[in-house]
Amino acid sequence: MVLSYKNSGLSVIRIVRYFYYFGGGCSNHVKELSEKINPYLKDQIIITSDIDDIDKEFDRECPVPVIRIKSPDIKKRFGIPVTPLNNLLFMINVYRTLEKMERPDIIHAHGICPVAFGSIIGRILNIPVVGMLHGSSEAYSPISGLFESTLAVLFKPDHALILDDGSPAPQKFLKLWGDRVSIVYHGIDTEYYSINSQFNMVRERLGFRASDFLILSTSSLITVKRPDLAIEAFVKFLEIKAIDERRAYLIFAGDGKLKESLMDLVKNNSIMESVKFAGKLKPDEIKDYLSIADAVVGTSVYSNMNRSIQEAMSSGAAVVAFNSGRLDRLIEDGSSGLLVKPGDTSEFADKLYMLYENPELKETLGKNARNTILSERSWDLRIKQELEVYKLLMTELNESGRN
The missing domain is CATH 3.40.50.2000 (Glycogen Phosphorylase B;)
Structure with a gap:
């Protein structure tokens, strides 16, 4: 203080x-x-x-x-x-x-x-x-x-x-x-949003394996956040991943008016087993999901310079986000997060696959992201x-x- x-x-x-x-x-x-x-x-x-x-x-x-x-x-x-x-x-x-x-x-x-x-x-x-x-x-x-x-x-x-x-x-x-x-x-409360070393225990409690690749969105399911683009990018990521047996999930830790239409989109793409809607969550529950995420995504083409992205960074998460709202003022691409041209879901999928293939990259991005929040927020x-x-x-x- x-x-x-x-x-x-x-x-x-x-x-x-x-x-x-x-x-x-x-x-x-x-x-x-x-x-x-x-x-x-x-x-x-x-x-x-x-x-x-x-x-x-x-x-x-x-x-x-x-x-x-x-x-x-x-x-x-x-x-x-x-x-x-x-x-x-x-x-x-x-x-x-x-x-x-x-x-x-x-x-x-x-x-x-x-x-x-x-x-x-x-x-x-x-x-x-x-x-x-x-x-x-x-x-x-x-x-x-x-x-x-x-x-x-x-x-x-x-x-x-x-x-x-x-x-x-x-x-x-x-x-x-x-x-x-x-x-x-x-x-950002960097003491509250911090790195949880017990993430594997949290994964088990929430029903995920240690090997699962978890992509998390903590934004509300509303138009300005464009959660539909998260699904579109995830579908393309699964196509790149192809027959690899390692499980991958897209998790929406939020709620909003678009939930039903998003569920229809998931159904139409035949990925019901790979997308989870966690619903409304309290801050402590959000923290649990942040601790186990391999990637936290920001898919608004309006602005991703928001609390949810910065809380994820403070928690040591690897962020993949559209560079909207001049997010590059906070995130250095390739150092403290991965930035994508707004709306380009193919590039977004490629960036997710970079994390999928390289777990060490997640650790580096997360560490640098937290240091950024500590010094600037x-x-x-x-x-x-x-x-x-x-x-x-x-x-x-x-x-x-x-x-």
Whole structure:
């Protein structure tokens, strides 16, 4: 941790729309961030939605108190988008909750809707607002990107931390918000995501042989991640491998809307016995799969500069990924991973076969990958950046006399 920093004495409220085990990279990011920065704050509370059937173990494991608030969840009808309305109703309840609490020094909102509506709350309650954006909604659809841009033009936080996830987000928000923006990288918990020397025991427990060649994807089964290309590359890999008796598997450790269509694709290619859908997994379960993987794949043609790839690198896994999102800024091809031209599944299959033929290459790539994460994705730097932003905003508040 950043040992040169003392406790800032600041209280922070984090606003997160969705916060649960399977809430994706944003949930994991917020959970780790709150843990790592907590020693340097007076106190910290997360305010989020009360989701039906939420696993209460998640809140108990969270390093800071979590307040879940009930909020209407209006369902889409007649093709009319209701997400903006649901987000507005959620933020109204956030405001009502904050009114009853001791005023925090900082509101730190995660996601464009909490940032936008949180900025209004900050003005009303005279509290500085830090916005955190985990990439851009443009990754999901042009309409989502337009909605995001509209909110960003209308509502501006006092300062924004924009995650460089390989998307156009940094350039977009620098243009919209100018010097209010600081660009940050993923912080990876290198103690949690570390090399597991007991991987053969884990393989046996999960039903695999020590000799099996295991290809793992830990991405969600959604369009932007292109899991269909993982299957396409795997089919070509099996053709190269041909009659070799060593078993090979493609494992999807994730869930999403594309699962049924992916299962159909697997069936159509007659590889049902070689593809495993592990479903939704908790972080500890993901760690187990990372420890036994011979290759971890990234098949998004939009950006593979994401948490799942960097967690795999931290775990000492050999990564094979499309060089999207300028991933070559982090991975040196042939040294800390194997990079492939985006969309080229034939080259992808060739790179997988390189690992299949050369187990020593896996060890070299994994070792170098972990060293890269240790040196370039430490939480220390991230915590320093966030504390400096908090300090700046409090100085500006005091100088303006707003308090």
